[in-house]
Amino acid sequence: MRKDTENEMEQIQKGLERFLEREVDGVREDSRSEDEEELWEADAEDGEEESDFFTEDEEEDSFREEEDFSQEDEEEVPVEKKKISRREAEDRSMGRRREQKEENQSGRTGKKKKHSGLKKFLIFILILLVIFFGGLYLAVGVVYDQMNYEQNESVSGPLKENGVTSVLLIGSDSRTSGTEGRSDAMILITISDRTKTVHMTSLLRDMYVEIPGYEGNRLNAAYAYGGPELLMETINQNLGTEVYHYAVVNFEAFANLVDAVGGVELELTNEEVQWVNAYLNEYNELRGMPMETDYLDTSLSGNIHLNGAQALAYCRNRYIGTDFARTQRQRNVLSAVMKKLPGALITNPGGLINGLFPNLTTNLTQGECMRLAMMAGKLLTYDIVQDSLPLDGTYSNATIREMSVLxxxxxxxxxxxxxEIYGEE
Incomplete structure (x- = not known):
């Protein structure tokens, strides 16, 4: 199932290794060329020294002949010969060679060494990258093994299209991992490199849409009919989006995620506090806890710290305001979690891995998860934009087949x- 992803990562790793080998060979070649050139220069200097040595002897012989010729009628005076031994000539040659080497270090040879040093530095950086990506790949692999992977059957497409990375986040009320159950929340996450923004766009489940292969119905019916793939196909057809990847989280995953980041601080009205406690009754029953577990003080309002169970109850409230208000509450929690997520990855990675990922189902491959992980750093600098569809003024309430729809x-x-998302005019 993951063979294609593993092959993809192996190709990346082999490519890095080939590049590293080429760079190392290049440094060796430069080093050989430099050594050969110095050896050639040394040989040339040796030749010059030997030539100088024998020239001095010839000059001495010529000098003696001239002395003998000019003083042939005079009294013969012994001439002291000045001879240079080969040992002395070699010592002089070594001295001149050292001087020449010192000059070369500030000239052409110095440039070669500087170039060689730069290559070594680049190779060092490359080695660090190989180590980093290898470690990141292993880390992603550990996390990925905790997830529930579902291979695409009918919908396929790139993770990134026209500079925009898209993932559909689906909140399901299923009691266990998997995609069974109702779609309780649908948030389209889009990351735009052009605008450097992360859009969180809530899709109202009561939108009346055309569902491929079925008659018109509410948007969340597509999930009930055909799971995440039919839901994505329906969204793309009706809204013109380009989303082919999803992540489904159930109640437990959502609550565990909030707990793993240390909870969230949110503004609540006193009425919202009352409804948090009301929804906790159902959730406590599901998890086998006493009825009043995690209850909030009913006198509270304003900025309140919520744990995972409380945040889940806050998001599920559909009795205060319209469905727009409910989706806004969902985005409030998600935005607060995203701001605390980088710190939690350092302080509580085990809580994230063990609490969230076993309760998450996705069609993202391991290679695609790797690419998302590599984007984490730059996402910290991107703006987070919250939105919902349909837009104000673009819908009306209606009743179709006894259903209240938009x-x-x-x-x-x-x-x-x-x-706004794909940058088209």
Whole structure:
């Protein structure tokens, strides 16, 4: 199932190794060329010294002949010969060679050494990158093994399209891992390199949409009919998005994620506090806890610290305001979690891995998870934009087949998505 991903990572690793080998060979070649050139220069200097040595002897012989010729009628005077031994000539040659080498170090040879040093530095950086990516790959592998992977059957496409990375986050009320159950929340996460923004766009489940292979219905019916793939196909067809990857989290995963980052601080009205306690009744029953576990003080309001169970109850509240208000609460929690996530990755990685990922189902491959992990650093500098669809003024309330639905002007919403998310004019 993961063979394609493993092959992809092996190709990346082999490519890095080949590049590293080429760079090392290049440094060796430069080193050989430098040594050969110095040896050639040394040989040339030896030749010059030997030539100088024998020239002095010849000069001495010539001098003696001239002396003998000019003083042939005079009294013969012994001439003291000045001879240079080969040992002395070699010593002189070594001295001149050292001087020449010192000059070369500040000239052409110095440039070669500087170039060679730069290559060694680049190779050092490359080795660090190989170690980093190898460690990151192992870390992603550990996390990935905790997830529930589902291979695409009918919907496929790139993770990144037109400079935008898209993942559909689905909150399911299923009691165990997997994609069974109802779609309780749908948030389209889009990361734009062009605008350096992370869009969190809530999709209202009551939108009346055309579902491929079925009659028109609410958006969340697509999930009930055909799971995440049919839901993505429906969203792409009606809203003009380009999303082919999803992550489904259940109640337990959501609560564990909030707990793993240390909880979240949110503004709550006193009415919202009352409803948090009401929703906790159902959740406590599901997890076999006493009825009043995690109850909030009913007199509270304002900035309140929520743990995982309390944040989940806060998000599920559908009795205060419209569905727009409910999706806004979901985005509030998600935004607060994203801000605390980098710190939790350092201080509590085990809590994230063990609490979230066993309760997460996705069609992202290990290679795609690797690419998302590599984006984490730059995402800290991106702006987070919260939004919801349909846009205000582009829908009306209606009743179809005894269902309360939102009839949407999809042309206006598609135009908004293509411009704001995909950068089209």
């Amino acid at each position: 009839q949407v002007d999809f042309d206006q919403n598609r135009a908004y998505i293509r411009k």
